[in-house]
Amino acid sequence: METVSFVDMADGTREDYELIVAKFAAHKTQHLADQLMGTLDSMRGPTFGYRIDRYRHSLQSATRALRNGETDEMVVAALFHDIADPIAPENHSAVAAEILKPYVDERTHWIVRHHGLFQGYYYFHHLGGDRDARDLLQEHQWFDDCAAFCAEYDQNCFDPDYDNMPLEEFDPLVREVFGRESRFPMIELA
16 A cells, blocks of 8 residues: 655655545545444434434434425435534534535535524523524524524424434435535645
């Protein structure tokens, strides 16, 4: 296997970094969608008191978005809006949004990034918080879009009797969205 010439990154050459970028891109093309689907699959199990687990919640969200005629990008965003719950429960919205960011438009990124705050409309007041905390963003152009996302594809996606589509049916959409060229050059990702 071809490898770089350096041990310390400071000693790398242009050829070394071109090799790394090419190998990384090939790996991403082959494995990113599978890794994301595997992460989603790992969310099966604990319900944390909900009537369904986070895996089924995600499938329900994406199924509703697809059946409602949303774009492929929004369906994939619905599928992965809570993908970071297992690793970043307190800031899962931000982490999920950053995973999606290179492959979706700014609107979709913004919606996923802020859905946690907007979802609070449905429960913050029950825990002594401000259910209208999202109103801090009410002047934002996508405020209504995020509120609609939460109303249609999040707060109502805990129904154990809903006919979710299986994860496999979302595979082509996931591969299409995450197979797109990144909106950010590799140099910005480092």
